[in-house]
Amino acid sequence: MSNLELAVLGQDDPALCCSPMVREPLGEDAAAELARMFKALADPVRLRLLSLIASHEGGEACVCDLTGPFDVSQPTISHHLKVLRDTGLVGSERRGTWVYYWVLPTALAKLSSLLRTPDAAEPAAAGGSE
Template identity: 70%
Template sequence: MSKQEFVVLGQDDRPAACCPGLVAAPLEEDQAAELAKTFKALGDPVRLRLLSLIASRAGGEVCVCDLTPAFDLSQPTISHHLKLLRQAGLIDCERRGTWVYYWVLPAALDRLSTFLTPAQKAGTTA
């Protein structure tokens, strides 16, 4: 698949009305406040790595027991970071017995992607 085909497909799939790109339209106050919470959650290297570990996991979900060894941090600290990612709406979880399993919320990543994608000028192709 060529790069040009990918760009065209990605733009057709993007929800145009709900989330204008960064340069397409100025943000409203409530939109800016919501996005700021998300970016604040991603502003910590540990949380960014956690999100990456969860998102890249085969099967789409990961047990907290598999996340903790990847860091030189205590389990309560990892749980705190995961809680902040949940509060930002980036991940969700479910308790299964003793363990908690986490997965990324694709709609949240799609919103961020749409927001960060520059608007295409009329008559230009990527």
């Protein structure tokens, strides 16, 4: 078990970035910005691209490694990578012939802490169910 990571995470400081959205109502601007980021995650190809890049050796992957596993065309992959990059979820760099992409972990961490629920175990004050 990797309690180490949990301990390292330790984002107990809501003031730093993102207080969980279940604690206080989101403002319009924050909601718009967050919706943009979630929209970037709201596609199966982009989700798989993201996890492929992140789990790739060295934490980065060449586009040439990313076109194979998918049934979509190369322009489509390029389009999805652009969406991820424009949203700040990944970074990219050209090195000679190839272009490499890597995940920007802070963006994911921000969303993760925002979705965090204080009491994920129980339905809390759900009161009743059907």
